[in-house]
Amino acid sequence: MYSVNVRDHFMIAHSFRGEAFGPAQRMHGATYVVDLEFRREALDADGMVVDIARATEVLHTVLAELNLRNLDEDPAFAGQNTTTEFLAKVIFDRIATRAAVGELGPHAQGLRSMRVRLNESHVAWAAYEGKL
Amino acid sequence: MYSVNVRDHFMIAHSFRGEAFGPAQRMHGATYVVDLEFRREALDADGMVVDIARATEVLHTVLAELNLRNLDEDPAFAGQNTTTEFLAKVIFDRIATRAAVGELGPHAQGLRSMRVRLNESHVAWAAYEGKL
Amino acid sequence: MYSVNVRDHFMIAHSFRGEAFGPAQRMHGATYVVDLEFRREALDADGMVVDIARATEVLHTVLAELNLRNLDEDPAFAGQNTTTEFLAKVIFDRIATRAAVGELGPHAQGLRSMRVRLNESHVAWAAYEGKL
Amino acid sequence: MYSVNVRDHFMIAHSFRGEAFGPAQRMHGATYVVDLEFRREALDADGMVVDIARATEVLHTVLAELNLRNLDEDPAFAGQNTTTEFLAKVIFDRIATRAAVGELGPHAQGLRSMRVRLNESHVAWAAYEGKL
Amino acid sequence: MYSVNVRDHFMIAHSFRGEAFGPAQRMHGATYVVDLEFRREALDADGMVVDIARATEVLHTVLAELNLRNLDEDPAFAGQNTTTEFLAKVIFDRIATRAAVGELGPHAQGLRSMRVRLNESHVAWAAYEGKL
Amino acid sequence: MYSVNVRDHFMIAHSFRGEAFGPAQRMHGATYVVDLEFRREALDADGMVVDIARATEVLHTVLAELNLRNLDEDPAFAGQNTTTEFLAKVIFDRIATRAAVGELGPHAQGLRSMRVRLNESHVAWAAYEGKL
Numbered sequence: 001m002y003s004v005n006v007r008d009h010f011m012i013a014h015s016f017r018g019e020a021f022g023p024a025q026r027m028h029g030a031t032y033v034v035d036l037e038f039r040r041e042a043l044d045a046d047g048m049v050v051d052i053a054r055a056t057e058v059l060h061t062v063l064a065e066l067n068l069r070n071l072d073e074d075p076a077f078a079g080q081n082t083t084t085e086f087l088a089k090v091i092f093d094r095i096a097t098r099a100a101v102g103e104l105g106p107h108a109q110g111l112r113s114m115r116v117r118l119n120e121s122h123v124a125w126a127a128y129e130g131k132l
Numbered sequence: 133m134y135s136v137n138v139r140d141h142f143m144i145a146h147s148f149r150g151e152a153f154g155p156a157q158r159m160h161g162a163t164y165v166v167d168l169e170f171r172r173e174a175l176d177a178d179g180m181v182v183d184i185a186r187a188t189e190v191l192h193t194v195l196a197e198l199n200l201r202n203l204d205e206d207p208a209f210a211g212q213n214t215t216t217e218f219l220a221k222v223i224f225d226r227i228a229t230r231a232a233v234g235e236l237g238p239h240a241q242g243l244r245s246m247r248v249r250l251n252e253s254h255v256a257w258a259a260y261e262g263k264l
Numbered sequence: 265m266y267s268v269n270v271r272d273h274f275m276i277a278h279s280f281r282g283e284a285f286g287p288a289q290r291m292h293g294a295t296y297v298v299d300l301e302f303r304r305e306a307l308d309a310d311g312m313v314v315d316i317a318r319a320t321e322v323l324h325t326v327l328a329e330l331n332l333r334n335l336d337e338d339p340a341f342a343g344q345n346t347t348t349e350f351l352a353k354v355i356f357d358r359i360a361t362r363a364a365v366g367e368l369g370p371h372a373q374g375l376r377s378m379r380v381r382l383n384e385s386h387v388a389w390a391a392y393e394g395k396l
Numbered sequence: 397m398y399s400v401n402v403r404d405h406f407m408i409a410h411s412f413r414g415e416a417f418g419p420a421q422r423m424h425g426a427t428y429v430v431d432l433e434f435r436r437e438a439l440d441a442d443g444m445v446v447d448i449a450r451a452t453e454v455l456h457t458v459l460a461e462l463n464l465r466n467l468d469e470d471p472a473f474a475g476q477n478t479t480t481e482f483l484a485k486v487i488f489d490r491i492a493t494r495a496a497v498g499e500l501g502p503h504a505q506g507l508r509s510m511r512v513r514l515n516e517s518h519v520a521w522a523a524y525e526g527k528l
Numbered sequence: 529m530y531s532v533n534v535r536d537h538f539m540i541a542h543s544f545r546g547e548a549f550g551p552a553q554r555m556h557g558a559t560y561v562v563d564l565e566f567r568r569e570a571l572d573a574d575g576m577v578v579d580i581a582r583a584t585e586v587l588h589t590v591l592a593e594l595n596l597r598n599l600d601e602d603p604a605f606a607g608q609n610t611t612t613e614f615l616a617k618v619i620f621d622r623i624a625t626r627a628a629v630g631e632l633g634p635h636a637q638g639l640r641s642m643r644v645r646l647n648e649s650h651v652a653w654a655a656y657e658g659k660l
Numbered sequence: 661m662y663s664v665n666v667r668d669h670f671m672i673a674h675s676f677r678g679e680a681f682g683p684a685q686r687m688h689g690a691t692y693v694v695d696l697e698f699r700r701e702a703l704d705a706d707g708m709v710v711d712i713a714r715a716t717e718v719l720h721t722v723l724a725e726l727n728l729r730n731l732d733e734d735p736a737f738a739g740q741n742t743t744t745e746f747l748a749k750v751i752f753d754r755i756a757t758r759a760a761v762g763e764l765g766p767h768a769q770g771l772r773s774m775r776v777r778l779n780e781s782h783v784a785w786a787a788y789e790g791k792l
Binding site: 001002003004005006007008043046047048049051052053056105 | 414416417418476477479480481482484485518519520521522523524525526
């Protein structure tokens, strides 16, 4: 199995609801350094897992929808705690949708699975992985 | 599959027995930066893989049993080479035991698997992963 | 010249005023991984630059005043853009004040200078350094 | 499942053919920081996944065949784009061959799988993993 | 003294002349992850050391002149060994020139000094720093 | 001012004396990832700060004197707490001595200063710097 990973980041504000979150119920924020990993069984005709330039661009586009915003005001997340693991899945789904309509290029249909990891500090990260 | 990782560290002295270990048969030591990763299929009621505050606390408690000690004098490791990979399993088992008795909170029964990785330098690490 | 560094982090929300900040004028947030470095010419009676346990505790206390908050609502920063470099100076001053009243222990009067560095992503950081 | 990882690096020149590579069709180069990970179900008689000293030596030997060279002039890669993912597989195969003839020591037959990851910058890496 | 750092990277091929370089006399290459640090005594009117967006853009522009090329063919380096430390100075000078003509914005005249660090692997880096 | 840095590591056991050290008075250990930085005003005849191959070799030789040992049994440290900052100075002095007798090569007399940094975990490091 081959894999390729590209990295970018975004910075947001949000707050959580529920006693389990303690002081994180207050409005606060985070920098998320995002690792986007694609996996496939065999390389494409160009000897690549994915066109890295396109993957980098799609990742940047998806993160731009979230970057420098207050997620509490985003209707897409109404009634949701935007935990790191939840956001990993949101980004996974949005990239999967763009992959499905061809934004990663013609060879990307060979991709098997994908992993999105959000590094939120030097001591914590969360991820979501699934099939494509 | 979702995952969440928390990080902490511990510092110990030990020595190894067996020619395969060369100069590491002498009393020496290591800093282990520990990555503890939990995985589950679906998020819990709070939108989390695991209560990070509790996970951090349980990891710290388990590492405190080893931290700033000479492992050669710990009866738990009598007759054992406390290699990095062996210690990864020790920490895995101790955290699994605490998870089983509820120390990670009520939602933690949804956890599927766990991985413990010990980073021992900028060029070497070892890990153990298994089901919960 | 000797130096010692300890690391911790905090997560906040804020927004900036001024065209120069572009989309960062919106409410957003950041994780700041903080490096606190102390410098002195000669080691103290215990062979240390500073008591690391106390330094770690003082850093944690100072960051706790900011952690998990919306800095736009903190009266201490009224009318200020809480840029990364500005926050580095704020943390510098607060630690210097605590050092001056003895919170770093009796030997800490030998400290010459200090540096506070805030890492805000994998591609950007800011710092402030000065005499003590 | 246990795993152990060792790290080394190599620096090469190469160029790519095909429009998908854009300006990377020009002669350029890369530093690849290589992570070599071995996995097995149970530890060997010495409590190890693999003899780390031997693993480090085999990795260094394999990388030395590529290090400080222009890959475009290496007959082994004639007609191939030496992408990062392609090189990960090349290194995987060369280490697997050496493992098969005993260069990793007598206990290495217990190894189940292996992963070779090439970190090419702070924002990109590729890997190949497979059974042994 | 305040400082701000931004990071980018470039990938090149080159070779060295002189016995001191051993096998690095062959055509090879490198990824250089570049840290560009600006320093000044007081913050500007916006509470910044430098406009980070402009600094990032200027760094990218300067690195693009070198990126994905064979430095042995660049007339600017004729007769020169393009060692990491030499390249750090080249990038320093090119950014200083752009700063002098206002590309970093109107407040940038308050900048005191600058440092350019090229990280070439996980075990080596070189830098050049000087006044502006 | 130019600088060049090389990295290596060593792993030791030791214990401290004095109440200030708390549980670190017990026998324990550490991995120290060492950054050795050389600085000079102008490059040498080969366009280098220092011959990196020689610098790497001298660093390795000096660390080998300490590596995989119990520092409490080393006569050189009798009556001394081998704190991280103290060890940084020990390594500085030993490398300076080797530089003075020519082990870094003929051009190394142009070196101005040196810095030795010992990274002991993901949250702490200490350093010593001085003239050559």
